[in-house]
Amino acid sequence: MNKKVLVTGCAGFIGSNLVDELLLRNYKVLGIDNFSTGRIEFITNALKNDKFQFHKKDLLIDETSHLFKEVEVVFHLSANADVRNGINQTYKDIQQNTIVTHKVLENMRTNGCSEIVFSSTGSIYGDSRQFPTPEDTNFPIQTSLYGASKLACEGIIQAYCEGFKFKSWIFRFVSILGERYTHGHLYDFYKQLLENPKQLTILGNGKQQKSYLYVKDCINAIMMALDKSADQINIYNLGTDEFSEVNNSIRLIKDFLGIKPILNYTGGIKGWIGDNPKIYLDTKKIKELGWKPQLNINESINKTLNYFHSNKWLFKKHE
Amino acid sequence: MNKKVLVTGCAGFIGSNLVDELLLRNYKVLGIDNFSTGRIEFITNALKNDKFQFHKKDLLIDETSHLFKEVEVVFHLSANADVRNGINQTYKDIQQNTIVTHKVLENMRTNGCSEIVFSSTGSIYGDSRQFPTPEDTNFPIQTSLYGASKLACEGIIQAYCEGFKFKSWIFRFVSILGERYTHGHLYDFYKQLLENPKQLTILGNGKQQKSYLYVKDCINAIMMALDKSADQINIYNLGTDEFSEVNNSIRLIKDFLGIKPILNYTGGIKGWIGDNPKIYLDTKKIKELGWKPQLNINESINKTLNYFHSNKWLFKKHE
Numbered sequence: 001m002n003k004k005v006l007v008t009g010c011a012g013f014i015g016s017n018l019v020d021e022l023l024l025r026n027y028k029v030l031g032i033d034n035f036s037t038g039r040i041e042f043i044t045n046a047l048k049n050d051k052f053q054f055h056k057k058d059l060l061i062d063e064t065s066h067l068f069k070e071v072e073v074v075f076h077l078s079a080n081a082d083v084r085n086g087i088n089q090t091y092k093d094i095q096q097n098t099i100v101t102h103k104v105l106e107n108m109r110t111n112g113c114s115e116i117v118f119s120s121t122g123s124i125y126g127d128s129r130q131f132p133t134p135e136d137t138n139f140p141i142q143t144s145l146y147g148a149s150k151l152a153c154e155g156i157i158q159a160y161c162e163g164f165k166f167k168s169w170i171f172r173f174v175s176i177l178g179e180r181y182t183h184g185h186l187y188d189f190y191k192q193l194l195e196n197p198k199q200l201t202i203l204g205n206g207k208q209q210k211s212y213l214y215v216k217d218c219i220n221a222i223m224m225a226l227d228k229s230a231d232q233i234n235i236y237n238l239g240t241d242e243f244s245e246v247n248n249s250i251r252l253i254k255d256f257l258g259i260k261p262i263l264n265y266t267g268g269i270k271g272w273i274g275d276n277p278k279i280y281l282d283t284k285k286i287k288e289l290g291w292k293p294q295l296n297i298n299e300s301i302n303k304t305l306n307y308f309h310s311n312k313w314l315f316k317k318h319e
Numbered sequence: 320m321n322k323k324v325l326v327t328g329c330a331g332f333i334g335s336n337l338v339d340e341l342l343l344r345n346y347k348v349l350g351i352d353n354f355s356t357g358r359i360e361f362i363t364n365a366l367k368n369d370k371f372q373f374h375k376k377d378l379l380i381d382e383t384s385h386l387f388k389e390v391e392v393v394f395h396l397s398a399n400a401d402v403r404n405g406i407n408q409t410y411k412d413i414q415q416n417t418i419v420t421h422k423v424l425e426n427m428r429t430n431g432c433s434e435i436v437f438s439s440t441g442s443i444y445g446d447s448r449q450f451p452t453p454e455d456t457n458f459p460i461q462t463s464l465y466g467a468s469k470l471a472c473e474g475i476i477q478a479y480c481e482g483f484k485f486k487s488w489i490f491r492f493v494s495i496l497g498e499r500y501t502h503g504h505l506y507d508f509y510k511q512l513l514e515n516p517k518q519l520t521i522l523g524n525g526k527q528q529k530s531y532l533y534v535k536d537c538i539n540a541i542m543m544a545l546d547k548s549a550d551q552i553n554i555y556n557l558g559t560d561e562f563s564e565v566n567n568s569i570r571l572i573k574d575f576l577g578i579k580p581i582l583n584y585t586g587g588i589k590g591w592i593g594d595n596p597k598i599y600l601d602t603k604k605i606k607e608l609g610w611k612p613q614l615n616i617n618e619s620i621n622k623t624l625n626y627f628h629s630n631k632w633l634f635k636k637h638e
Contacts, residue, residue, distance in 0.1 A: 087482040094418075094421050099418075102410075109409070136457045138456070139455050139457070139459060142475075142481070143478065145478045147478065148471070148474030148475045148477065148478040152467070152470065152475070155443075155468075156468075159405065159466065159467040162592065163463070163464065
């Protein structure tokens with residue numbers, strides 16, 4: 001019999017790619033999404049598959065405990081991923097990330113499900129002093145409510161591992177790129193240039209150094225860690241062994257579109273309040289399992305730009 | 320004009336001692352407590368002082384924003400401090416610690432108050448690999464919902480510092496002892512022996528190595544850090560440069576009471592699920608400000624036992 005798994009945020013960027021992979025691997029997949037940022041278009045194929053069962057639910061508000069019955073692994077990917085807006089929406093990260101994660105854990109505990117895969121973030125390292133940043137770097141200081149809310153999730157998950165013998169796989173992602181990417185600097189830049197190819201506004205000085213990973217490499221890493229690492233708490237950085245300036249992304253977009261917009265920098269080393277101007281994670285631990293990314297950063301960016309080019313509907317207002 | 324400060328958990332063990340010190344220093348003190356573990360007896364003297372204003376409120380449920388008006392510093396000490404019970408009450412730590420702290424921060428932000436003193440815990444280091452444990456030790460793994468909930472508070476406070484230019488003083492306490500101590504192993508042992516001096520049950524093997532600090536030393540450290548350290552985020556371990564076995568506490572209690580009970584150990588290196596069998600914090604950072612504790616661990620234990628002896632009412636059922 002096929003394993004039954006549950007994916008929260010199943011219609012999101014990473015969630016929907018994960019659902020496709022899980023269905024390929026013959027899992028029975030129960031997906032939950034509230035379409036706050038997820039898109040029905042991303043699960044069109046999955047919905048045709050008998051092994052996929054979808055529930056439109058809001059994990060914060062709706063009663064969802066019954067959906068966790070007989071589930072063996074929960075892939076908890078639903079989140080507010082809008083890092084920049086924490087200072088305007090001071091409840092959202094705590095509610096959508098921390099409180100929802102706690103609810104998911106309670107749903108699991110009360111239904112006897114004890115294996116959780118969790119999408120955390122490199123943002124929890126704050127303004128790290130160590131590059132590349134390993135998983136056991138110095139106790140970090142948070143710079144955003146997003147990072148703080150994910151740190152809280154990690155801690156609560158770990159407490160469930162100790163208290164209730166859960167097993168967890170916690171992945172600290174760099175920015176993920178690729179098919180169905182709909183949130184982040186590349187999306188913002190592309191959208192701006194679709195509307196006006198002559199001007200581009202860049203938050204900060206464009207010299208922020210960030211790291212990126214192709215979504216399919218990300219999902220392969222998750223599946224490999226799940227197969228190969230069997231500690232009670234498994235924490236992995238996921239990224240590439242590179243970082244790239246925001247200005248590099250701009251160069252690639254300009255080349256891709258064949259345009260030369262005027263670049264307006266808002267200035268400062270941080271793109272926004274709470275931004276971490278350098279993110280570069282040490283990925284030795286996941287690579288020791290035999291994983292390596294197939295695409296480098298520039299290839300991931302170009303893959304994403306090609307996807308945008310074929311999917312201009314993404315830039316229409318999401319309803 | 321005297322500075323107006325607010326103390327949450329003002330009728331608790333540490334909170335009430337802090338209130339007394341703040342009043343001595345001529346602050347105007349607004350205190351909030353819901354008497355969940357706080358005791359009216361602990362603020363009897365404070366209530367006679369014109370500069371003390373008390374409000375019985377539940378920070379989780381009641382509307383308290385108006386109480387933060389014109390407050391300059393918030394000492395946020397209210398918490399669920401019952402580490403052991405997280406596995407039975409899986410919502411309590413998240414609600415009473417994490418969510419309440421977030422509410423306190425929002426109350427501050429919306430009232431223009433931006434200085435917070437926060438009582439965190441050495442428990443957030445989990446099962447540390449480094450002793451004595453410095454503030455910037457390796458990224459810890461949580462072992463209890465209590466620790467996880469306090470870690471979450473720290474992260475959220477730090478995010479408010481970055482996002483809203485708050486200033487914070489975060490203190491990671493060892494176990495605090497002294498007058499008005501009403502929660503922890505000494506209290507439990509003394510209570511057992513009052514009921515039956517012939518038997519004592521000890522959780523674990525008695526060899527847990529913990530660190531303790533006298534409450535007045537704790538409060539002096541807080542006041543000194545507040546005076547002398549002016550970073551945006553100030554994190555300090557508070558403890559003594561010692562640790563002590565649980566068996567040492569038992570020896571001191573036996574001597575104090577002049578009894579020889581039969582000792583029944585429940586066994587195992589951990590006293591309970593999620594217990595950290597060794598807590599020993601590096602206090603170099605706070606000592607560099609000129610602070611040093613007046614009492615060592617054995618003196619703190621004896622001080623506490625003397626307090627128990629004169630205050631047997633503490634062991635009657637709290638209503």
